[in-house]
Amino acid sequence: DGGITQSPKYLFRKEGQNVTLSCEQNLNHDAMYWYRQDPGQGLRLIYYSQIVNDFQKGDIAEGYSVSREKKESFPLTVTSAQKNPTAFYLCASSAGLRTGVFFGPGTRLTVL
């Protein structure tokens, strides 16, 4: 089945630790995105990548880092510099925004 996989579904970390969220897609999409979702704030763009080995900051990139070494993979690292990391993180991909953006099932990160 084609789609976007995010793992794990739930993730717990201690404050001060870096954590990496996985995102894999087999849709052959060039573009990939990371969004953060908090109650009442909708989705906010963290980083996006339109092609392998290239990525751009979104609206709330501080405290996050990404890499795009392979077309199908776009991992997100939540660093200790991120002041409020507890949130629901959604990965998405697209063959072009006009065709629509397709989302993975999300990872809920809780920092204790």
Add this chain to the structure above:
Amino acid sequence: AQSVTQPDIHITVSEGASLELRCNYSYGATPYLFWYVQSPGQGLQLLLKYFSGDTLVQGIKGFEAEFKRSQSSFNLRKPSVHWSDAAEYFCAVITGGGNKLTFGTGTQLKVEL
């Protein structure tokens, strides 16, 4: 900056009643607009999209939306709501020179049986 506003945070309707969720956008040119739905703890699913042409757009699950340039609106409608439609609905617009999708804050729909 281009953006979308969803003025209703929560809406409750009875099963079988009609539904309209509001979305207003701010953009100079013709915007590219979308509606997504999210079930609790899940990712988002695309319901429909508008780029140009016919201002009434049909989507999946019996939803439709109408683009009204004069009102800067792109409201989502459904003639008869089912209990399974209870979810959160997001309006979105392409921004950032065509490179980003910006979302509204969402409308939570509750369906009373």
